[in-house]
Amino acid sequence: MTEQAIPASPIxxxxxxxxxxxxxxxxxxxxSQWRDVWDQFRKHKGALFGGGFLLFVTLAVLLGPYLxxxxxxxxxxxxKDWRPIYTLLxxxxxxxxxxxxxxxxxxxxxxxxxxxxxxxxxxxxxxxAMILSLFIGTAIGVAxxxxxxxxxxxxxxxxxxxxxxxxxxxxxAVTLFRQPLTAAFGxxxxxxxxxxxxxxxxxxxxxxxxxxxGDILALKEREFILAARxxxxxxxxxxxxxxLPNVISPIMVSATLGLATAIITESALSFLGxxxxxxxxxxxxxxxxxxxxxxxxxxxxxxxxxxxxxTVLSVNxxxxxxxxxxxxxxxxx
Amino acid sequence: MLNFTIxxxxxxxxxxxxxxLVIFLLLQLAPGDPMAQVPLTVPPEVKQKMRxxxxxxAPIHVQYLKWLYQFFVVEPSxxxxxxxxxxxxxxxxxxxxxxxxxxxxxxxxxxxxxxxxWQTRSPVMDIVIQRMPQTLWVVGLSYVVGIxxxxxxxIYSAYRHYSLFDQxxxxxxxxxxxxxxxxxxxxxxxxxxxxLGWLPSxxxxxxxxxxxxxxKIQLMQMIMPVMVLALQTxxxxxxxxxxxxxxxxNQDYVRxxxxxxxxxxxxxxxxxxRNSMIPVVTIIALxxxxxxxxxxxxxxxxxxxxxxxxxxTALFANDLPMVMTLTFIFAILIVLFNLIAxxxxxxxxxxxxxx
Numbered sequence: 001m002t003e004q005a006i007p008a009s010p011i012x013x014x015x016x017x018x019x020x021x022x023x024x025x026x027x028x029x030x031x032s033q034w035r036d037v038w039d040q041f042r043k044h045k046g047a048l049f050g051g052g053f054l055l056f057v058t059l060a061v062l063l064g065p066y067l068x069x070x071x072x073x074x075x076x077x078x079x080k081d082w083r084p085i086y087t088l089l090x091x092x093x094x095x096x097x098x099x100x101x102x103x104x105x106x107x108x109x110x111x112x113x114x115x116x117x118x119x120x121x122x123x124x125x126x127x128x129a130m131i132l133s134l135f136i137g138t139a140i141g142v143a144x145x146x147x148x149x150x151x152x153x154x155x156x157x158x159x160x161x162x163x164x165x166x167x168x169x170x171x172x173a174v175t176l177f178r179q180p181l182t183a184a185f186g187x188x189x190x191x192x193x194x195x196x197x198x199x200x201x202x203x204x205x206x207x208x209x210x211x212x213x214g215d216i217l218a219l220k221e222r223e224f225i226l227a228a229r230x231x232x233x234x235x236x237x238x239x240x241x242x243x244l245p246n247v248i249s250p251i252m253v254s255a256t257l258g259l260a261t262a263i264i265t266e267s268a269l270s271f272l273g274x275x276x277x278x279x280x281x282x283x284x285x286x287x288x289x290x291x292x293x294x295x296x297x298x299x300x301x302x303x304x305x306x307x308x309x310x311t312v313l314s315v316n317x318x319x320x321x322x323x324x325x326x327x328x329x330x331x332x333x
Numbered sequence: 334m335l336n337f338t339i340x341x342x343x344x345x346x347x348x349x350x351x352x353x354l355v356i357f358l359l360l361q362l363a364p365g366d367p368m369a370q371v372p373l374t375v376p377p378e379v380k381q382k383m384r385x386x387x388x389x390x391a392p393i394h395v396q397y398l399k400w401l402y403q404f405f406v407v408e409p410s411x412x413x414x415x416x417x418x419x420x421x422x423x424x425x426x427x428x429x430x431x432x433x434x435x436x437x438x439x440x441x442x443x444x445x446x447x448x449x450x451w452q453t454r455s456p457v458m459d460i461v462i463q464r465m466p467q468t469l470w471v472v473g474l475s476y477v478v479g480i481x482x483x484x485x486x487x488i489y490s491a492y493r494h495y496s497l498f499d500q501x502x503x504x505x506x507x508x509x510x511x512x513x514x515x516x517x518x519x520x521x522x523x524x525x526x527x528x529l530g531w532l533p534s535x536x537x538x539x540x541x542x543x544x545x546x547x548x549k550i551q552l553m554q555m556i557m558p559v560m561v562l563a564l565q566t567x568x569x570x571x572x573x574x575x576x577x578x579x580x581x582x583n584q585d586y587v588r589x590x591x592x593x594x595x596x597x598x599x600x601x602x603x604x605x606x607r608n609s610m611i612p613v614v615t616i617i618a619l620x621x622x623x624x625x626x627x628x629x630x631x632x633x634x635x636x637x638x639x640x641x642x643x644x645x646t647a648l649f650a651n652d653l654p655m656v657m658t659l660t661f662i663f664a665i666l667i668v669l670f671n672l673i674a675x676x677x678x679x680x681x682x683x684x685x686x687x688x
Binding site: 046159160163164165167168169171172173175176260264267268271272274284287288291294295298301302305306308309312313316317320 | 348351352355356359360362504507508510511512513515516519520522523527528622629630633634644645648649656659660663664666667668671
């Protein structure tokens with residue numbers, strides 16, 4: 001069509017129609033890929049909210065202790081069992097005030113301070129378990145996808161791990177290895193942190209490995225890899241320079257999923273009483289400690305529970321938005 | 334298909350062996366002495382005898398093989414004996430007495446050694462069977478309820494894509510996905526037991542259902558645990574249902590069905606639904622063992638003394654044979670339902686041929 005439509009000597013009208021063909025330079029400045037991704041991401045209201053909330057929580061737990069300087073473990077038995085500040089709205093005689101806006105627990109510890117410190121632990125466990133599990137999953141996925149000989153063994157291994165009962169085994173590992181790791185790392189918090197992070201990571205890398213392997217298998221057959229190989233790039237270089245940047249988007253999506261699972265698993269372990277030591281606040285621990293006094297002080301269950309749920313919800317929405325934004329077929333629609 | 338099934342069945346044997354080895358080694362590597370709770374007044378030589386009676390003196394591989402033998406040979410034979418002697422279905426068969434052996438000293442028939450719980454000193458399987466009905470009732474019912482809610486939601490939100498219902502449904506499933514059961518449980522208790530006082534917060538297992546009144550109580554106490562578990566199931570399955578329906582609604586055969594004048598309900602509920610159910614059915618099969626694991630937390634919240642709660646108490650009491658057996662039962666369930674999902678996929682979808 002183009003061959004015949006363009007006359008040998010274009011008249012003015014034709015120039016207008018086929019303007020793009022004679023343009024010296026593109027009419028609009030080129031857009032980078034990440035700008036496109038951001039524009040698509042902005043359209044997803046839930047994802048925007050999720051990202052914002054996650055950022056807020058992360059900043060709050062990082063900077064919170066500098067703004068709210070009450071020690072989370074400080075006992076103040078005279079001021080125990082304060083109600084949250086909003087109780088004053090309907091009950092003017094309630095024990096509440098701006099001194100402890102979220103109230104205090106049965107030993108007079110400030111709940112806001114406990115939430116901030118608990119959030120620190122929960123987020124730290126979530127992020128580090130997620131990063132570790134991504135690392136394992138990507139390594140195994142790339143190895144299985146790129147090296148044919150390793151593929152069968154690694155994927156059978158992944159299948160085997162997938163059919164392990166995860167929650168019972170996690171519970172088992174955490175209960176059984178609590179003491180030796182505590183002894184090995186000096187403090188119970190450090191031992192528990194390393195144990196929980198590694199247990200969560202070791203039981204959640206499989207989905208990432210499968211997705212990465214599938215993508216690598218498809219990418220490996222493309223021409224640009226052949227070209228890279230033909231100019232003598234080594235396998236390591238091909239993987240680092242050509243394959244990994246191309247699988248970054250599925251990895252980012254499974255990262256959000258991993259963060260959500262890690263936060264929930266850590267809270268579940270704390271809730272079942274096998275997590276961090278008892279004087280060490282985490283969101284799950286605050287929740288489970290409050291369950292026995294649920295009848296008198298329901299807010300102590302609700303506050304940490306809402307925080308966990310909102311964080312996980314926002315991470316899930318973030319993942320949803322990222323999936324849409326990073327997929328070039330959906331982008332721009 | 335038969336060929337594939339047999340191959341998969343054979344392949345699941347090494348898988349199960351590997352899993353049992355992992356669990357066993359994990360337990361062996363871990364510290365924790367089952368004799369820790371024995372009073373200090375018991376002399377050391379008696380303690381040593383007790384250790385040997387529990388089979389703790391033997392080398393690791395002997396312990397492992399003994400456990401395997403007991404789990405795969407002794408327990409099934411006890412079960413067969415139970416069937417042929419007591420059960421209604423097979424009671425007419427002659428008593429098998431597979432699990433009986435002759436005592437070398439007295440020559441009398443005695444029961445073989447079974448996997449013994451260190452906590453209660455009774456066979457592990459007996460306790461598991463005692464706890465099984467509660468778990469099956471609560472967890473099984475929640476799964477059925479979850480599926481029954483999820484499928485209509487999935488169908489309708491796919492059919493009215495981007496409508497208000499669809500967006501609300503997506504939001505609710507996202508919320509169901511994100512709220513962990515250890516929060517929904519206490520939340521429901523705060524609302525329905527503490528504030529409103531409608532439902533009991535503790536599941537009473539000793540309740541015997543023999544009249545209309547007790548049936549009502551049973552129903553009331555089951556509502557909350559079932560709803561907590563069903564929320565998770567609903568969230569997951571309705572998402573799959575929706576995306577499967579969306580995939581199928583744009584297919585050519587749907588246009589053909591409409592073009593030949595079929596009513597809308599037949600097109601959606603027969604043509605599209607049947608094709609969309611293929612992946613959903615396999616997801617349902619795959620989710621069954623996971624719900625047993627998820628039930629650990631819910632059973633703990635509502636004090637249902639089912640299998641999940643049994644695992645937790647056994648874990649805290651250092652009762653290794655019980656933990657080992659239960660974890661392995663979960664593993665068997667996972668492998669079994671993976672197999673069922675694979676076979677179902679092949680049976681339901683004629684395009685998929687494994688051979």
